Amino acid sequence: MSEASLTGSREAADAPREADQPHDSLVAHFGDRPLRLDAGVELSPFQIAYKTYGRLNAARSNAVLICHALTGDQHVASVHPVTKKAGWWETMVGPGRPIDTERYFVICPNVVGACMGTTGPSSTDPKTGKPWGLDFPVITIRDMVRAQAMLLDHLGIESLFTVAGGSMGGMQVLQWAASYPERVFSALPIACATRHSAQNIAFHEVGRQAIMADPEWRGGRYLLENTNPRRGLAVARMGAHITYLSDAALHRKFGRKFQDRANPTFSFDADFEVESYLRHQGISFVERFDANSYLYLTRAMDYFDLAADHDGVLAKAFHRTPTRFCVISFTSDWLFPTPESRAIVQALNAASARVSFAEIVTDKGHDAFLLDEPELFAIVRGFLDGAGKARGLGSES
Amino acid sequence: MSTLSRADIDVSATGIARAAGGARVDLVLVAEMVERGAKVLDVGCGDGELLRILSETRDVDGRGIELSREGVNECVAKGLAVIQGDADTDLGNYPDDAFDYVILSQTLQATRQPRVVLEHMLRIGRHAVVSFPNFGHWQVRLQLLFAGHMPRTDMLPFSWYDTPNIHHCTIKDFRQLCTAVGVRMEKAVALNAWGSPLRLNAPWWFWNLFGEQAVFLLSRRD
Numbered sequence: 001m002s003e004a005s006l007t008g009s010r011e012a013a014d015a016p017r018e019a020d021q022p023h024d025s026l027v028a029h030f031g032d033r034p035l036r037l038d039a040g041v042e043l044s045p046f047q048i049a050y051k052t053y054g055r056l057n058a059a060r061s062n063a064v065l066i067c068h069a070l071t072g073d074q075h076v077a078s079v080h081p082v083t084k085k086a087g088w089w090e091t092m093v094g095p096g097r098p099i100d101t102e103r104y105f106v107i108c109p110n111v112v113g114a115c116m117g118t119t120g121p122s123s124t125d126p127k128t129g130k131p132w133g134l135d136f137p138v139i140t141i142r143d144m145v146r147a148q149a150m151l152l153d154h155l156g157i158e159s160l161f162t163v164a165g166g167s168m169g170g171m172q173v174l175q176w177a178a179s180y181p182e183r184v185f186s187a188l189p190i191a192c193a194t195r196h197s198a199q200n201i202a203f204h205e206v207g208r209q210a211i212m213a214d215p216e217w218r219g220g221r222y223l224l225e226n227t228n229p230r231r232g233l234a235v236a237r238m239g240a241h242i243t244y245l246s247d248a249a250l251h252r253k254f255g256r257k258f259q260d261r262a263n264p265t266f267s268f269d270a271d272f273e274v275e276s277y278l279r280h281q282g283i284s285f286v287e288r289f290d291a292n293s294y295l296y297l298t299r300a301m302d303y304f305d306l307a308a309d310h311d312g313v314l315a316k317a318f319h320r321t322p323t324r325f326c327v328i329s330f331t332s333d334w335l336f337p338t339p340e341s342r343a344i345v346q347a348l349n350a351a352s353a354r355v356s357f358a359e360i361v362t363d364k365g366h367d368a369f370l371l372d373e374p375e376l377f378a379i380v381r382g383f384l385d386g387a388g389k390a391r392g393l394g395s396e397s
Numbered sequence: 398m399s400t401l402s403r404a405d406i407d408v409s410a411t412g413i414a415r416a417a418g419g420a421r422v423d424l425v426l427v428a429e430m431v432e433r434g435a436k437v438l439d440v441g442c443g444d445g446e447l448l449r450i451l452s453e454t455r456d457v458d459g460r461g462i463e464l465s466r467e468g469v470n471e472c473v474a475k476g477l478a479v480i481q482g483d484a485d486t487d488l489g490n491y492p493d494d495a496f497d498y499v500i501l502s503q504t505l506q507a508t509r510q511p512r513v514v515l516e517h518m519l520r521i522g523r524h525a526v527v528s529f530p531n532f533g534h535w536q537v538r539l540q541l542l543f544a545g546h547m548p549r550t551d552m553l554p555f556s557w558y559d560t561p562n563i564h565h566c567t568i569k570d571f572r573q574l575c576t577a578v579g580v581r582m583e584k585a586v587a588l589n590a591w592g593s594p595l596r597l598n599a600p601w602w603f604w605n606l607f608g609e610q611a612v613f614l615l616s617r618r619d
Contacts, residue, residue, distance in 0.1 A: 354460065358470045382475055382476045389476070
């Protein structure tokens with residue numbers, strides 16, 4: 001079953017791609033203002049695809065920036081135009097949700113390097129009229145944040161009420177607080193770290209090698225050659241997906257149960273439910289994600305090391321920060337385990353920052369930040385209520 | 398024996414009245430020792446009750462450390478700036494003079510190194526406020542003397558085998574620790590078993606015998 005779907009021809013090869021003309025999104029074009037990249041080059045022109053929810057108040061003080069994770073996008077609280085599935089954080093963002101779109105003006109941009117409408121390797125390079133491919137410059141978390149700051153300038157928003165995100169989104173939150181402390185009233189870095197660990201870099205490298213080992217990758221020129229490294233990208237996703245779960249969650253969900261059969265087939269079919277589940281995860285992922293974007297975004301995470309940008313002293317990144325922080329981790333997250341969050345908290349304490357830190361008990365692993373976790377919602381709600389009072393929000397909403 | 402003045406704190410009317418309103422008397426006493434608008438760290442903040450009182454009645458910029466995950470998550474959900482941490486291991490992460498007051502409310506006896514904790518408190522903050530159950534209280538003494546078992550009282554409800562309290566002390570012991578560490582005792586209050594403050598002009602031995610708990614305001618001897 002996986003064979004057919006993994007080698008199937010690319011649908012609608014001639015139609016405008018989501019990367020250039022995103023559906024159900026707003027697009028900000030930066031034609032004459034280049035994005036200065038850490039790699040030492042400038043990206044120009046470029047565009048940012050984003051979604052907004054709720055209304056900006058008269059004082060422009062209720063804007064919330066949501067930063068998405070590695071494979072996320074701008075469709076945080078509305079139906080995804082490709083998969084037709086619900087927004088990736090609808091449990092957290094929406095009317096009456098902890099990040100309440102009836103109180104806050106929520107902005108969620110697609111990051112630079114991604115494939116849902118913000119300029120990335122699958123976008124068309126205006127200089128050549130062809131997809132960037134591997135000619136796209138390597139980008140960093142700081143580049144993503146710099147681009148988002150330009151988007152806020154474009155929208156006329158000087159200061160954010162809060163910046164929130166999990167995983168790679170949490171890295172952007174920390175970078176925001178470090179780069180633009182005066183623009184960030186409060187920050188919610190969830191299930192993240194100030195640097196990517198060796199183990200996480202190693203997992204990413206396995207994913208990248210799986211993509212590059214697919215003959216259809218064609219040295220990154222698959223869009224030009226009308227192929228698609230589906231198998232490689234699916235394998236990368238399968239491997240990564242395991243790291244988002246936990247041993248306990250996998251056992252609870254699948255155990256050693258067989259898939260639609262009573263006995264093993266003595267073959268390499270997906271006998272076990274867990275195999276079938278992972279294959280499905282891989283296949284559905286390639287329908288909505290670009291292989292080169294996966295290379296670039298994993299690289300951006302690998303390069304992230306906030307302390308290294310501040311003489312190796314993390315506390316310096318937050319020196320005299322006015323931002324209120326709420327750091328959250330999950331007990332079964334082994335991708336970004338609690339000690340990583342504790343290191344953030346220690347640095348913030350050393351910087352005399354106003355910080356809350358909660359660890360939530362769950363067996364759902366790293367993905368817990370995206371799932372139905374009532375304690376997570378209560379904590380985010382409480383933190384934002386407190387910050388809202390300090391910001392003078394609420395009276396007008 | 399010390400420069401301590403026990404006559405300059407008003408614990409009579411307001412404290413007890415508010416205590417009747419729901420807040421624990423010892424928390425109200427602690428809150429009254431804190432200047433308005435101060436920056437405060439509450440070590441072992443539990444469910445955040447003291448931080449709430451402090452922010453509502455003293456307008457402080459309050460932070461908390463709490464060991465139990467349930468306590469922390471409850472505090473954060475209330476909008477308080479609280480982190481999960483341990484007084485014995487995590488106070489070292491804070492820089493000097495980060496706070497005006499560092500508070501240790503009913504937690505001293507549960508720390509592994511009370512002296513080190515006290516020293517850290519007065520490094521991080523200009524002042525420290527410490528409240529603790531007095532192990533010299535007559536009920537405690539009588540239980541050990543006549544009943545022959547480890548004391549169990551309203552303040553100390555645990556059995557010896559499951560108590561978190563590993564470093565009990567008396568009011569006298571605590572004053573000796575303060576002298577040894579070289580801190581200035583600015584104010585002190587002892588409460589009897591009914592939560593009322595003892596007479597201020599009573600001698601120390603009287604406090605040590607009839608005070609069920611005590612609250613001390615300390616500062617650095619610069």
